[in-house]
Amino acid sequence: MKDLFSGLEEPKGDEAVAWLNDVESLLALLERWVQRGWLRALDRALVVFLHREVPDAPPLLLLAAALASHQLGRGHVCLDLDLTLHAPDLALSLPPEGDDLSDPPPLPSQVLADVTLPAWQAALDHPPLVANGQADADASTPLVRWNSPQPDGTHGTRLYLRRYWQYEQDIRHTLQARLSAPDDSGPAAESLRHALDALFGPASGDAETLDWQKIACALAARANFSVITGGPGTGKTTTVVKLLALLQALQLGESGRALRIRLAAPTGKAAARLNESIAKQVANLSLVELANTGSGDGIDLSTLKAAIPTEVTTLHRLLGSRPDTRHFRHHADNRLALDVLVVDEASMVDIEMMAALLDALPLRARLVLLGDKDQLASVEAGAVLGDLCQRADGAHYTPATAAWLQAATGDTLPERYIDTHGQPLDQAITMLRVSHRFDAESGIGQLAQAVNAPLDDGHSPKDKKRAVRQVLGAAAQPRYADIAHLTLTDTDDPAFDRLVVDGNPAGFLKNGQGRQGRDGELPPPSGYRHYLDVLNQQRPPADASLAADKDVFDAWARAVLDAHSHFQVLCALRKGPWGVEGLNQRIAAALKRQGLISAGDRDIERGWYPGRPVLVTRNDYGLGLMNGDIGITLALPNARQPDNPWLPRVAFPAGDGSGRIKWVLPSRLQTVETVFAMTVHKSQGSEFTHTALVLPDSPNPILTRELVYTGVTRAKNWFTLVESGRGILDETVLREVTRVSGLGF
Numbered sequence: 001m002k003d004l005f006s007g008l009e010e011p012k013g014d015e016a017v018a019w020l021n022d023v024e025s026l027l028a029l030l031e032r033w034v035q036r037g038w039l040r041a042l043d044r045a046l047v048v049f050l051h052r053e054v055p056d057a058p059p060l061l062l063l064a065a066a067l068a069s070h071q072l073g074r075g076h077v078c079l080d081l082d083l084t085l086h087a088p089d090l091a092l093s094l095p096p097e098g099d100d101l102s103d104p105p106p107l108p109s110q111v112l113a114d115v116t117l118p119a120w121q122a123a124l125d126h127p128p129l130v131a132n133g134q135a136d137a138d139a140s141t142p143l144v145r146w147n148s149p150q151p152d153g154t155h156g157t158r159l160y161l162r163r164y165w166q167y168e169q170d171i172r173h174t175l176q177a178r179l180s181a182p183d184d185s186g187p188a189a190e191s192l193r194h195a196l197d198a199l200f201g202p203a204s205g206d207a208e209t210l211d212w213q214k215i216a217c218a219l220a221a222r223a224n225f226s227v228i229t230g231g232p233g234t235g236k237t238t239t240v241v242k243l244l245a246l247l248q249a250l251q252l253g254e255s256g257r258a259l260r261i262r263l264a265a266p267t268g269k270a271a272a273r274l275n276e277s278i279a280k281q282v283a284n285l286s287l288v289e290l291a292n293t294g295s296g297d298g299i300d301l302s303t304l305k306a307a308i309p310t311e312v313t314t315l316h317r318l319l320g321s322r323p324d325t326r327h328f329r330h331h332a333d334n335r336l337a338l339d340v341l342v343v344d345e346a347s348m349v350d351i352e353m354m355a356a357l358l359d360a361l362p363l364r365a366r367l368v369l370l371g372d373k374d375q376l377a378s379v380e381a382g383a384v385l386g387d388l389c390q391r392a393d394g395a396h397y398t399p400a401t402a403a404w405l406q407a408a409t410g411d412t413l414p415e416r417y418i419d420t421h422g423q424p425l426d427q428a429i430t431m432l433r434v435s436h437r438f439d440a441e442s443g444i445g446q447l448a449q450a451v452n453a454p455l456d457d458g459h460s461p462k463d464k465k466r467a468v469r470q471v472l473g474a475a476a477q478p479r480y481a482d483i484a485h486l487t488l489t490d491t492d493d494p495a496f497d498r499l500v501v502d503g504n505p506a507g508f509l510k511n512g513q514g515r516q517g518r519d520g521e522l523p524p525p526s527g528y529r530h531y532l533d534v535l536n537q538q539r540p541p542a543d544a545s546l547a548a549d550k551d552v553f554d555a556w557a558r559a560v561l562d563a564h565s566h567f568q569v570l571c572a573l574r575k576g577p578w579g580v581e582g583l584n585q586r587i588a589a590a591l592k593r594q595g596l597i598s599a600g601d602r603d604i605e606r607g608w609y610p611g612r613p614v615l616v617t618r619n620d621y622g623l624g625l626m627n628g629d630i631g632i633t634l635a636l637p638n639a640r641q642p643d644n645p646w647l648p649r650v651a652f653p654a655g656d657g658s659g660r661i662k663w664v665l666p667s668r669l670q671t672v673e674t675v676f677a678m679t680v681h682k683s684q685g686s687e688f689t690h691t692a693l694v695l696p697d698s699p700n701p702i703l704t705r706e707l708v709y710t711g712v713t714r715a716k717n718w719f720t721l722v723e724s725g726r727g728i729l730d731e732t733v734l735r736e737v738t739r740v741s742g743l744g745f
């Protein structure tokens, strides 16, 4: 903590005024925070509004409101007063990204130095503005406080903006209703047994080699709410495809009418990726055994296969988002017409979306959430999947669940996963524990595991740092074939250019040559030169036109987009030399020096040029583009105006698994940014053949183990870790995200 803010000076002399004595002083303080980017203008505006509506609201209450509002922009659903008093400076966006640290306004730790928890709680006892969530939940105050008993007999307090408190309540109530649905609503264990054996093979009889995928499938078939969590390549998609086959087989066998199944993901990118992998898995799925079991009696194989959907939509589309309102077309009074909903990448679903989704889902419909609980949560407030999966490692199945699983799967659970005090939610969750993508030989898998390992009694911070360093090996002597580690001396270190242009194969064992993948030898790691070469080499002839030769241009765009997904630089921050803004410019300059892109300095900063990769940052339903989509700027031949050097269009994949390309005029793209570098947050749901994660040179609370884990697990075949400051990696892997919410179940 201390290190994070060591660059900030103490305020001098008359600065030590009583900021909390009157509202004017508080507003002046908030204004200084806003000017420095420590607080959002929106957070201060809330205080102005509350003060205008209720002039006698005490400054300490107004400060809490500003901080509670600010937490929403940083992923927390509410403000925990006690946690804030223990680490006040974490309540603001500090230290400001890429900002100079001199002449700072007072820090929250100074402002709150003399404030005690009882005094702050007393200030919130203000019925016109703050309702007590336990006693007068239906009041219409803008703020709600929730008191929770502490082990020492006192109570802690969380402060919510009402809307977010309501989301939390709604989610809790709906899930509780789903979890308390009668046990006999699903198929009986015996009728599942043959079908599960047909899909997964018979039980091994060895408790230590349990097939968790089979268990996940059984539990998800039993209840109308389930969560399947697991790291990369643990088989979430494989499991869900088999689950859908099983459910359809049971349904078709019983009634002849197929279930209405929908698949969704939070972003267009994640939807497209699931689309692709589901389509592949469905095509390869052998259903003969399933159709021959009692459950599938008389089912036509092709009918069964056709009843397993492969099309994946975004949650926004599924719920029917409407322009200019945060309300969806589907809600409690106009529910979705479906029987089963599978949501992939559920870690990215924020609390508002989860509340809307549960509201629109018929209670009888089955909901299956898939995701990696250890990944970074959504950028927006709430970490619903993480909250739900807090106990997933230990499983906590009751003896009754264990007996049911034994009957349904033939597997006997080891004692350590059985808990007589298991909660209803525990019975709905399965954690897949074996990666089929990364084996013990894979540095990417080992690094993800070492970074993700929690600190506990048997695993000290020192052990953890050592474990991570051991996987990385020495820079000149990598330990694993798929990982390289680059330590930069300064911002101009040419090693960085070598990485972004050519992928720095020299940093990998044997220059990345001769590695075998599932489908033969893997090409060595590449950098951005690869897609720019494809762009130049496969360009259609100058006399071709998009109107007349669409197939030719589509094939070109597909090849460029595919080549582009071979390499991606990820970083933690937006601002500063090691943030998106600084890196985008540096990478563009490096590519320009190599003659791979040609653009003036001004265009590189804010214009369009051939080869510019862009990321869509907000859903645009008019254009059919989703937040997270990546497009590449291409120059079309301009036969009508030969003296106009280029006709710019941005090519995006249609994202529906069809391989079609959308060609969009740059002027129609309102919310895009250059994406030579992308934040780890934005990269969620994507995967790149070679991923390079760049850590900044100074500490920042944004740097957490979840961030590094998410970055590492974006890599498919090659991963490069770039360190620009000493000790930052060590510090980062020890820091964990603590999302403040009341959704503990």
Ligand SMILES: Nc1ncnc2c1ncn2[C@@H]1O[C@H](COP(=O)(O)OP(=O)(O)OP(=O)(O)O)[C@@H](O)[C@H]1O
Pocket (backbone or CB within 6 Å): 213, 230, 231, 232, 233, 234, 235, 236, 237, 238, 239, 277, 436, 437
């Ligand atoms: N039980 C298994 N035995 C062998 N291979 C498997 C098994 N389960 C999955 N796989 C293979 O492992 C790879 C990853 O599986 P899958 O895509 O289902 O995992 P996932 O958890 O959905 O991955 P992601 O991290 O992409 O979300 C696939 O190639 C799949 O065929």
